[in-house]
Amino acid sequence: MNYNVYPEIKPGKKFFKRIYISIMMWVVGRGIQAAARVDKVVKAEFLKLGDDFSFSLGVVPDGPFMIVGTNKKGKVKYMGWNPEGKQISLKLCIKNIEAAFLVFSFQESTAIAFAHNRFIVDGDLPASLSIVKVLDRVEIYLLPKFFASMAVKRYPKWSELPPLRKYIGRVLIYLRVFTIG
Amino acid sequence: MHIAAYYEFFIQAKIISGNKAMEQLPVELDSYNSRKPFAIMSKKIAKSASGKKFIKALYDSNVIIGAMYDNVPDYASISMIKELAVLFRNRGCDSIIVIGDGAVMDVGRGVNILVSQKDDDLLKYAGKNILKKSLKPLIYIPTSTSTGYESSNLAIIEAREFSSDFLYPDIICIDPRITVKNCSQCVAESAMVALTHSIEIFAVPVINPVTDSYALASIQYIYENLEKAVKRSGNKEARLAIANAEVMAGIAFSNSTAGMAHSLGVAMADSTGLSQGVCMGILLPYCLEFMLYKKNTIRDILLFAIAGHDVYSETPEDERIQKSFNMLHRFHQNFKKLLPQTFEQVNVPEYKMTEAALRAAGSNKKLMIDDCLIVLEHAYHGKPI
Numbered sequence: 239m240n241y242n243v244y245p246e247i248k249p250g251k252k253f254f255k256r257i258y259i260s261i262m263m264w265v266v267g268r269g270i271q272a273a274a275r276v277d278k279v280v281k282a283e284f285l286k287l288g289d290d291f292s293f294s295l296g297v298v299p300d301g302p303f304m305i306v307g308t309n310k311k312g313k314v315k316y317m318g319w320n321p322e323g324k325q326i327s328l329k330l331c332i333k334n335i336e337a338a339f340l341v342f343s344f345q346e347s348t349a350i351a352f353a354h355n356r357f358i359v360d361g362d363l364p365a366s367l368s369i370v371k372v373l374d375r376v377e378i379y380l381l382p383k384f385f386a387s388m389a390v391k392r393y394p395k396w397s398e399l400p401p402l403r404k405y406i407g408r409v410l411i412y413l414r415v416f417t418i419g
Numbered sequence: 420m421h422i423a424a425y426y427e428f429f430i431q432a433k434i435i436s437g438n439k440a441m442e443q444l445p446v447e448l449d450s451y452n453s454r455k456p457f458a459i460m461s462k463k464i465a466k467s468a469s470g471k472k473f474i475k476a477l478y479d480s481n482v483i484i485g486a487m488y489d490n491v492p493d494y495a496s497i498s499m500i501k502e503l504a505v506l507f508r509n510r511g512c513d514s515i516i517v518i519g520d521g522a523v524m525d526v527g528r529g530v531n532i533l534v535s536q537k538d539d540d541l542l543k544y545a546g547k548n549i550l551k552k553s554l555k556p557l558i559y560i561p562t563s564t565s566t567g568y569e570s571s572n573l574a575i576i577e578a579r580e581f582s583s584d585f586l587y588p589d590i591i592c593i594d595p596r597i598t599v600k601n602c603s604q605c606v607a608e609s610a611m612v613a614l615t616h617s618i619e620i621f622a623v624p625v626i627n628p629v630t631d632s633y634a635l636a637s638i639q640y641i642y643e644n645l646e647k648a649v650k651r652s653g654n655k656e657a658r659l660a661i662a663n664a665e666v667m668a669g670i671a672f673s674n675s676t677a678g679m680a681h682s683l684g685v686a687m688a689d690s691t692g693l694s695q696g697v698c699m700g701i702l703l704p705y706c707l708e709f710m711l712y713k714k715n716t717i718r719d720i721l722l723f724a725i726a727g728h729d730v731y732s733e734t735p736e737d738e739r740i741q742k743s744f745n746m747l748h749r750f751h752q753n754f755k756k757l758l759p760q761t762f763e764q765v766n767v768p769e770y771k772m773t774e775a776a777l778r779a780a781g782s783n784k785k786l787m788i789d790d791c792l793i794v795l796e797h798a799y800h801g802k803p804i
Contacts, residue, residue, distance in 0.1 A: 239502045246510060247484035249477050256479070298446065299481050334442040335479040354437075358446070 255339045260302040260319070262342040263295065265415060267304035267316040269376045272414035274314035276407050280375050283368045284314050293328040293369055294321045297338045298358065328361035330369065341389075344381070348373050349391040379404065379411050426627040428674050431587035432559075432570065436663055440594040441473060444558065445480035447590050448514060451556040457512035458487040459503065459527050461519035464562065465489035467600035473518060473560070476594075485512035495522040495576045497541050500529035507534050514556040517588075518597065520565040520609070528574035528586050531557050542579065550583040559588035563598040563648065563658040564605040566612040566695065567669025587673075591666055595655040598662040603649040607757040608696025610645050610661055612684075613637060613668035615699040618747070619678030620671050621721040622710055631720070633671035638724035640664035642750065649757060677783055680706040683791055686778035687762075690771045697765070700758045704748045705798040709790065711740060712804050719743075725750075761801035772799060 273280040284291070292307025305317040305324055317324065332338040337356040340346040348370050351357060359366045374390040378399065387393040435443050448456060460470055470489050477484065486506050491499070507515075507530060517527035532544050535554035544550055559569055570591055574581040620627075620634035640660045648657035672681075683706065684699035691698070710717055719739035723731040725746050734742050752760065759765045762772075776791035797804050 239506070241486075241506050241509065244486040244488050244506065247474055247487060249480050249482060250475075252478050297479075300479065333446045334439075336439045336442040336476075340439065356443075 252335055255335050256302060259297065259335065259338050259342050263302055263304035263319070264316075265380065266342075266373070266376060267306055268415040269380050269411055270306050270372060271314055271316040272411040273372075273376045273379055273407075275414070276410045277375060277379065280314075280372050283372050283375075284308060287365055287368055290325075290327070291365070292317065292324065292326050293330060293361070293365070294324075294326045295330045295369075295373075296321070296332070297335050298331045298333060326361075328365050328369065329359070330366060331358040331360070332356055333358060344385050344389040347389050347391055348377075376411075379408050423626045423628055426625070426629070428627060428629040429584055429587075430670050430674075431584065431589060432591045432670070433589065434591045434593070434666065436591075436593035436659065438595065439476075440592050441476035441560065441596070444516070444590070444592060445477060445482045447558070447592075448482055448556070451514060451589070453514040453556055454481060455483050455485045455510070455512045456514040456516045456558070457485045457503075457507045457510065457530070458489075458516045458518065459491060459523055459530070460487065460489040460517075461491045461493075461521070461523040462489070464519045464523075464597070464600075469518060469597050469600060472596045473516075476596075485510035491519070491523040491526050493522050495525035495529060495574075497529070497577055500526055500533065500541060500576065501539060503530045504533035504539075514558065516558045516560065517569075518560040518562075520562050520569060524559060524569040524588075525574045525576050527557060527559070528581065529576050531555055531586075532581070541576065545576075545579040545581055547580075547582045548584075549581075550585045552585070554585050556589045557587075558590040558592060560592045560594060560597055561662050561666060562601050563662045563665070564601045564609045565662065565665045565669070566609045567616055567665045567667075567672060570666045570669035571673035573673065593659060593662045593666065595659045598658040599653060599655050601652070601658070603652060604757045606658070606661060607645065607649050607754050608694050608700070609665060610641050610648075611696040611700035611703070611751075611758065613665040614641050615678075615680045615684060615703050616668045616672040617641075617664075617724075618703065618707070618721060619680055620675050621718045621724075622678055622707070622716070623675055624716055625676075626718075627674065630671045630674045633667045633674075635720070635724045637664040637667040637671065638721075639727075640667070642725055646753060649754065678706070679710070679779075679783075679786060679790075679794070682779045682783035682786055683775065683794060686775040686782065687767075687771070687795070689778060690775045691762075691765075691767050693765060693767070697759060700751055700754075701760065701762060701798050702794065704744065704751060705794050705804060707744050707747065708797075708804045709794050711744065713790075722746075762795075762799040763801070767799070769799065772796065 294305045296303030303321050309315045341351050377389045378386050531554045572586045617634040617637040641664045644657040644660040648661045680703045687698040688695040722739040722743040725743050772795040779791050780786045780788045
């Protein structure tokens with residue numbers, strides 16, 4: 239047998255999907271920071287998680303990542319994409335880039351992805367459920383109803399999130415995402 | 420429901436099935452501290468471009484494929500296994516991924532024995548429970564033409580049987596991108612093998628509730644999806660269901676004993692050169708009919724698996740077995756374009772019946788030659804018993 243016919247195969251990269259997920263993580267990360275100032279539910283969830291809480295959401299092994307946490311002043315802040323050197327209380331890792339693409343292209347909701355065992359949770363499990371709730375809430379603000387209803391576990395009724403509040407919140411969050419944060 | 424007085428059940432494999440299942444492999448390999456798998460693939464699968472899909476699934480991970488051998492024929496030979504073991508060692512691989520069905524899994528198991536035992540003599544390990552220590556991680560990616568033996572603890576290499584609990588795959592990864600690319604006839608044949616194994620679970624006198632649950636799910640998946648799966652090869656959902664059914668049947672079979680249809684089917688396949696699926700498909704209804712005739716126990720839960728809850732509930736208890744047998748006959752007839760209904764149709768010479776009966780009675784001590792001959796004769800002409 240000629241062994242050279244069967245060479246070693248090094249893994250390639252899925253550039254398009256990596257770029258797409260990086261952009262989505264940046265928008266969602268900044269969106270969480272903005273939503274914590276605009277929406278009461280997101281604010282309350284972070285208050286429950288306490289001071290010095292931070293979490294990362296990323297794809298193993300090489301990213302992309304996003305880090306969000308509470309700073310010394312108690313404000314929720316998007317802390318960038320590099321987890322190195324940061325003290326992170328909760329690490330949420332998606333097992334591969336395809337699973338991340340399913341989540342961020344709204345083919346699979348965060349709750350379903352959790353149920354499909356596509357996440358690795360390193361940290362407090364109740365805190366991770368709070369973060370899933372925050373992610374759902376932010377997606378409701380960021381996305382039109384058609385996409386958001388595919389991305390979240392349950393789209394809120396009018397009584398839970400009145401349309402006026404939703405649309406004002408959406409404008410404010412988008413303004414903050416692309417300006418002051 | 421009958422309560423089992425005593426039973427054992429063993430399954431080593433973690434099953435990952437569904438959309439993007441292959442992408443989960445790097446994380447799973449990491450849990451075995453493995454970074455460099457050795458991939459083995461059959462010629463058939465390599466032609467369908469499944470190899471490229473597999474390589475692409477491992478993108479953006481830290482897994483390097485040590486080598487991807489995609490030239491396994493339909494027969495597992497010791498010389499090839501030895502050469503692949505050398506390639507495995509030269510590349511410093513630490514696990515094995517097998518993609519395909521039949522002989523390719525036997526080759527994978529053979530290579531695993533040699534590299535894990537650090538030995539070159541494979542024949543030393545032939546037999547039952549000869550292996551005494553665990554092997555390297557073995558990952559199996561089935562197609563929809565797997566017969567189920569691949570998920571069991573059995574390897575057949577050059578007509579020698581290797582059986583050990585260490586031969587179970589560690590991970591079975593069922594991905595629709597791999598299961599979809601198979602010919603309809605092969606799917607029907609392999610589903611018949613799985614169906615035979617699952618149905619015969621209910622004809623074994625020893626009750627094992629865990630094996631029953633695997634067999635029930637397997638029968639239901641085959642009944643609901645085989646027609647769709649053979650009608651359109653692109654039906655991902657149906658093909659995935661069939662691959663799942665075959666895996667479950669294989670696991671159930673390896674925790675049970677071989678029945679009459681299995682033993683006779685294997686013997687006929689060996690004697691005539693027909694596929695096991697064709698032989699078992701023809702023989703299964705006649706074997707069940709023969710068991711009914713002999714008043715052997717067949718549990719009525721078989722009807723539940725075949726027809727569902729409603730039909731099972733509305734059928735009187737003493738008619739359930741007969742009804743399930745009738746439904747099974749009709750089910751097999753639905754595939755008459757793909758599966759022959761009698762041995763006469765495929766021009767098997769009649770003297771092969773005696774040869775097969777002797778072989779079957781030799782391999783399964785519970786079978787009598789006369790009984791085997793009765794079943795084979797009726798299956799030959801398609802006459803009810």
